[in-house]
Amino acid sequence: MASARLAYIAHRxxxxxxxxxxxxxxxxxxxxxxxxxxxxxxxxxxxxxxIPAAEINIEGARLILSTIAGATITVASLVFSxxxxxxxxxxxxxxxxxxxIVMRDRVTQVVLGTFVATFVYSLLVLRxxxxxxxxDFVPHLSVTFAIMAAFASFALVIYFVHHLAGAIxxxxxxxxxxxxxxxxxxxxxxxDRAATGAxxxxxxxxxxxxxxxxxxxxxxxxxxxxxxxxxxxxxxxLIRLLVRPGHFVGRGEVIAAVSGLTREGADVDAxxxxxxxxxxxxxxxxxxxxxxxxxxxxxxRALSPGINDPNTAIASIDRLGNALRRALExxxxxxxxxxxxxxxxxxxxxxxFRDLLDASFRGIRQAGQGKPAILIRLAEALIRLADRxxxxxxxxxxxxxxxxxxxxxxxxTEEPDDREDVERRLQALRTAIAAGPSQPPGKS
Numbered sequence: 001m002a003s004a005r006l007a008y009i010a011h012r013x014x015x016x017x018x019x020x021x022x023x024x025x026x027x028x029x030x031x032x033x034x035x036x037x038x039x040x041x042x043x044x045x046x047x048x049x050x051i052p053a054a055e056i057n058i059e060g061a062r063l064i065l066s067t068i069a070g071a072t073i074t075v076a077s078l079v080f081s082x083x084x085x086x087x088x089x090x091x092x093x094x095x096x097x098x099x100x101i102v103m104r105d106r107v108t109q110v111v112l113g114t115f116v117a118t119f120v121y122s123l124l125v126l127r128x129x130x131x132x133x134x135x136d137f138v139p140h141l142s143v144t145f146a147i148m149a150a151f152a153s154f155a156l157v158i159y160f161v162h163h164l165a166g167a168i169x170x171x172x173x174x175x176x177x178x179x180x181x182x183x184x185x186x187x188x189x190x191x192d193r194a195a196t197g198a199x200x201x202x203x204x205x206x207x208x209x210x211x212x213x214x215x216x217x218x219x220x221x222x223x224x225x226x227x228x229x230x231x232x233x234x235x236x237x238l239i240r241l242l243v244r245p246g247h248f249v250g251r252g253e254v255i256a257a258v259s260g261l262t263r264e265g266a267d268v269d270a271x272x273x274x275x276x277x278x279x280x281x282x283x284x285x286x287x288x289x290x291x292x293x294x295x296x297x298x299x300x301r302a303l304s305p306g307i308n309d310p311n312t313a314i315a316s317i318d319r320l321g322n323a324l325r326r327a328l329e330x331x332x333x334x335x336x337x338x339x340x341x342x343x344x345x346x347x348x349x350x351x352x353f354r355d356l357l358d359a360s361f362r363g364i365r366q367a368g369q370g371k372p373a374i375l376i377r378l379a380e381a382l383i384r385l386a387d388r389x390x391x392x393x394x395x396x397x398x399x400x401x402x403x404x405x406x407x408x409x410x411x412x413t414e415e416p417d418d419r420e421d422v423e424r425r426l427q428a429l430r431t432a433i434a435a436g437p438s439q440p441p442g443k444s
């Protein structure tokens with residue numbers, strides 16, 4: 001299992017907006033210095049003589065570079081403005097969590113980086129033209145490259161506008177989030193650590209037992225599972241982590257229970273606390289429900305009276321249902337992590353299909369009260385899940401949602417036909433859950 005901190009750092013780097021533009025600007029500065037040095041060689045003089053367009057006098061070179069620098073920084077400001085408009089639209093219509101999608105968008109970062117890099121490159125080349133040391137020196141190849149970079153930059157603007165117009169559409173945002181959720185569920189429910197005999201809740205090794213409390217407040221952003229196994233192995237104990245990524249922890253709350261200790265020691269407390277990475281906000285690095293909540297929030301906002309866009313909500317339900325189907329086709333992860341000797345060392349707060357199902361559909365169902373189209377789509381999504389549900393606990397979770405949707409359908413009194421439409425889907429759902437899966441999970 002990869003280090004939780006490395007995964008968290010990688011997530012932060014992906015969502016760091018300035019990283020790619022900063023690297024491109026540094027590369028442009030280096031290219032300007034190297035290009036000017038190349039222009040001082042006889043090879044560059046001979047090459048420039050063979051390229052008619054590269055023959056530029058001092059005044060022409062200054063005018064070209066100053067024009068490019070002014071134009072690129074102006075258009076870079078326009079690109080920044082368009083990006084912030086996109087951030088505002090996504091935040092208002094789809095939810096503030098989805099700002100990360102624009103922040104980590106490589107096209108936006110590359111376009112901004114290209115303009116800033118071209119601006120910096122032009123300024124650095126401009127400063128060496130007509131200096132006291134070389135009053136007649138003109139870096140012909142460097143100026144030619146600046147012209148080519150300017151053409152490429154403005155071509156990127158056209159592509160950027162096209163890309164941004166598509167990227168902020170609700171369907172594209174839902175598709176991207178659904179794809180990431182599919183991958184995250186496949187990684188957890190399709191891992192090598194499938195449940196194979198977890199340690200029962202009431203079985204604890206003998207020895208001292210300690211409750212570890214948090215010394216800070218915040219959201220659990222990551223858990224250092226590998227390090228937890230190492231700590232438990234060194235202390236010859238069992239660590240039960242009572243929180244998982246996405247949970248909020250208050251100062252002084254219990255985050256872990258350690259059993260089997262042969263001695264007291266504050267070093268164990270500090271080591272266990274360091275396993276839980278806290279932060280001011282939830283992140284998708286290890287928090288599976290963060291991605292589910294993002295899709296559910298899109299649906300709930302779409303169902304609000306101010307927006308009233310049921311088609312967007314239906315698209316979110318479809319994506320959530322597809323992701324939950326992936327969970328049913330896999331195996332629940334084993335909450336027990338063992339050391340190299342095969343001894344249980346860490347008990348994780350497990351993910352269950354019931355938790356994921358509740359996180360996916362509970363809020364949407366509540367926001368869609370009185371909307372037959374939403375209840376029908378929820379029932380249809382559950383029918384597809386019932387076709388894959390093998391485990392009794394998973395089928396019980398689906399039955400519970402059937403009961404809740406039935407009660408919501410019973411309150412549709414204004415139009416009997418709508419109530420009958422929902423009831424037909426529910427009847428098909430009851431039949432599907434009673435018949436059992438059409439084929440075992442993992443087969444298609």
